[in-house]
Amino acid sequence: MNKKKKQKIVRYSIAASVVVLFVIAIIVSIVTKDLEAKQFEQKRNTDVMEFNPFIENERRLDNSFLEYGKVLSKYLSAGYPLYQGNPLELRGMDYIPEKSTINSDVKAFTEDYVVDGEVALEADQTAVVTSTSKVTLVYNLDVPETALYNLELLYGLFSGKSANMLIGLTINGKQPFIESSYFEVKRMYEFYEYDRYDDEGNQIRAKQREVFGWQKAVLTHPDGFYRNPYLILLQKGTNTIEISFSREAGVIKTISFVAPTVNPTYDEYLNMNGFSEDKIYKGEAKQIELEVPVLKNDITIRAEWNDDYYSYPPSYDLLHYNIFGGARWKDGGTSAKWTFEVPETGWYQLSFRYSSSVTYVAAYREIKIDGAIPFEDMEEYCFPYSDGWVLKPLMDKDQKPFMFYLEEGTHEIEITAKVGPLRHDIQRIEECIESISSLVRRITQLVAATRQADGSYAVQANMDWDLQEYIPDIVELLESYSKNFYEIYDNIKEANGGKAPYYGSAIKVAAELFKSLAEDTEEVPGAINEVNDTIAGISNTIIAAKEQPVAFDYMIISEKGYTQKARSGFWQNLYVGAKKFYWSFVKDYSAIGAPIIEDEDIDKYPTISVYVATGREHVEILRRMISDEFTRDHRIKVDVNMVAGGVEGQIMLRYVAGNAPDVAISVGAGTPFEYAIRGALLPLNQFEGFEELKKSYIDDAFNPYLYKGNYYAFPETQSWVALFYRTDIIVDELQLDPPDTWEDVYEMLPVLQEKGYDFYYPYAPGNYIPFLFQHGGNVYDEHAMTSSLDTVEAYNAFKEYADLYIKYKIPYAANFYQRFRNGTIPIGIDGHGFFSQLMVAAPELKGKWDMAPIPGHKLSDGSVVRYAGGLGTCSIIISSTEYPEEAWKFIQWWSSDEVQTQYGQEVEATFGVASRWNPANVEALKTLPYTEKEMSVILEQWSHFKEAHNTLGGYYTHRYLNTALNQTILQGKNARIALEDAVKEINKEMLRKQKEFGITDSVLYPSDSSN
Secondary structure (H helix, E strand, O other): OOHHHHHHHHHHHHHHHHHHHHHHHHHHHHHHHOOEOOOOOOOOOOOOOOOOOOOOOHHHOOHHHOOHHHHHHHHHHHOOOEOOOOOEEEEHHHOOHHHOEOOOOOEEEOOOEEEOOEEEEOOEEEEEEOOOOOEEEEEEEEEOOOEEEEEEEEEEEOOOOOOOEEEEEEEOOEOOOHHHHOEEEOOEEEEEOOOOEEOOOOEOOOEEEEEOOOEEEEOOOOOOOOOOOOOEEEOOEEEEEEEEEEOOOEEEEEEEEEOOOOOOOHHHHHHHOOOOHHHEOOOOOEEEEOOOOOEEOOOOOOEEOOOOOOOOOOOOOOOOOOEEEEOOOOOOOOEEEEEEEEOOOEEEEEEEEEEEOOOOOOEEEEEEEOOEOOOHHHOOEEEOOEOOEEEEEOEOOOOOEOEEEEOOEEEEEEEEEEOHHHHHHHHHHHHHHHHHHHHHHHHHHHOOOEEOOOOOEEOOOOOOOOHHHHOOOHHHHHHHHHHHHHHHHHHHHHHOOOOOOOOHHHHHHHHHHHHHHHHOHHHOHHHHHHHHHHHHHHHHHHHHHHOOOEEEEEEEEEOOOOOOOOOOOHHHHHHHHHHHHHHHHHOOHHHOOOEOOOOOOHHHOOEEEEEEOOOHHHHHHHHHHHHHHHHHHHOOEEEEEEOOOOOHHHHHHHHHHOOOOOEEEEEEOOHHHHHHOOOOEOOHHHOOOHHHHHOOOOHHHHHHHEEOOEEOOEEOEEOOEEEEEEHHHHHHHOOOOOOOEHHHHHHHHHHHHHOOOOEEOOOOHHHOHHHHHHOOOOOEOOOOOOEOOOOHHHHHHHHHHHHHHHOOOOOOOOOHHHHHHHOOOOEEEEEHHHHHHHHHHOHHHOOOEEEEOOOEEEOOOOOEEOOEOOEOEEEEEEOOOOOHHHHHHHHHHHHOHHHHHHHHHHHHHHHOHHHOOOEOOHHHHOOOOOOHHHHHHHHHHHOOEOOOOOOOOOHHHHHHHHHHHHHHHOOOOOHHHHHHHHHHHHHHHHHHHHHHHOOOOOOOOOOOOOO
């Protein structure tokens, strides 16, 4: 091919590419135009709930056993009026002491509450101080008429653990509805120092702090489940009001039963405020940035950055936090408040530039202006799904903008996340799951299904079961499940503007499954596992349907019909892409988040290098704390390097190459020993202050880091284990107490398994070790020279652990989280990760589970030992450092009570409870927002904390323990023989490594020491 022909082909190729790009741009613009947030009609949007179709005569149950929506249905059927009189007020100190359950913390609020030298709450002798421990205050209230009331509190919270105060309510000895046992009053937060930048010009994330002061709250569902505040029935005459307060301490000034607010319709709102076209504002549009609200009620929602061309200020060059909300602002009940200026009195259009985070998921939000909902459409306004950023006015189903009457001056707008009309379907899903789970238990007992290792069921093949003979209504039930799920699927589409979001697929699958099973019930026994998997899928729908994220850039107040360019097109996206590509070559991403240190001597400070294997935002928090505190106080600069995939392998490579860091944190607990025996680490106990710093940690947490009399690492994180149990099944249904010892577990198991339930204990070599310690055994001898798994104690522990799976048939490969949720395994042992899952992803179990220390073994003196470990991560100093004292100062600072506390709070504020920091520092742990009961369980379990030492060749212990357990449990080998064979191999490897490193007498202690 000649040169000219080649050039011609190239020119044609370029031209064709340009044409293709134009065509793509046109297609994209046409397709996305249909996804630009069209408003739609919301139908069934009421708090009144239908009764459970699977419970006969549920309407007749006492209200204390019913959800609020069903109680409300009974109220309305009975014709109870809304109260319209003056507030019925109780002062905090009006409680009746002899009827109340109080402690020494409960008293009159006689002294001002001062924060940072300023009075946050003025003393009031009629207000009552509550406690972190549960207290119940009893009041008498004279009620003028039988009616429905709202309950309003005037309260102030004291500084605590960033958790909200829990409140329970009973009236005349009964709960008015199920949810009245867990109201919440919330803390308020504000941002500060949001105009700080790093050396590159990137904005540093703003700090946040709690705002103290008197707050007024009308009690509503804490998660925004219902559209309006709770209506509470009071009978005429004297009523006994019992209110409990727990988890966080504060002051209750007044408790008032008030007339419910009935919001006007939009037409009524227009008439009330004298709307006319000539009163519509005609001036210049005002843009109000929404990145920084003045207040918010959740520590995790915050400003984020977005690099869209039209997001302001731009963040495609230098980083700016230019939007608010997004994926973090998804949970009902979370709110933020902004202030804005109105130039003149008149009627305004309110428009928001916003973006949906999840495809086809609409976001429902309550909108208040100056503390009040202007009209009923704002009770749960829908921000329709948009594919990308859009600027849309608040508008009705006909796309006509709502107009708002605003007087000249300063105003507030508060936006609160709500669940929206899907509350009805969430309720119905929960009822279906409960009924399906009950049916599954009946069927598994009927067909004698056997539980498998993974928690699934095995049913005899080639057996025909006439289930209708034993369960006459089975076809009716299956058809009802299918019918309900088809209706729910349609409702999900309707609530999201006609399109089904991702979580709708599980509902449709369930509908089709139960339809097919209803047509052929002989297939039901063989489909039990498929049904259970389906339950898991639709359980996740409950969570997903409640999560409705949305991000805001700005709000515009303007004349009617105003709009401006807010949606990026092809060329804008191309421009931003080019800028980002350029910056990828020149921007120093490792420096993002480090504040500028204003000190003329900064260049004279020594600099230490710290490796950390955590995510970017964790590193940003650390850098900010270092610059604000450590460098300022100690005059030591720190170069923090985020290392992907763990620091362990890179450190040794760099150590050998002569360019290792000075310090590494977040290092796996098994690494320091391997480095220490090779001379790569400095012993930390030789530094001044080691013993003092160690006092805030558990002694046994240092065991893995001991070598030749020195400790080569300092604990950083540490896990805990606990017994988790479903109170509604274990306590209420089966009338059992949580087991205190393993003997209690063995007595409980026949009762559980007879009813189709089971117990969970994770299958792994490491989970044999608690049994070993509880039996009085050890992994190695006192010098860690030989294995101690050949002792009587070790064998007894091994046999008992193996019998859990052999003799008692508990599942060894079950998904405990899913089985706990669906109730088939209502009790078991797990750790903080499982706790976080329940808190974040199983809201339907709220109030239905509890935790206790793990079962143990009873000693002759009657005490129970519950030994268990919980290795996490640690901090180390590399021996090649030129700044050993500076490196130690950094670890002292990082491991201190104050810094671990602050870091834990920052992490939770950034990521939420799902990523709660697990400090090894006991004092820092105590500041985390666990409830008093949860904290007592964790600390009790940590009082039995025990970890084995490391040793040369110790990796064989885990390897051959795993082999011995598999041979015993899965292959049927004799337990004693399997364990003895393992010990031989372990000792053989330990001896080989001792010879390699010249260790002849003790791994743990110096050669001239016997202890």
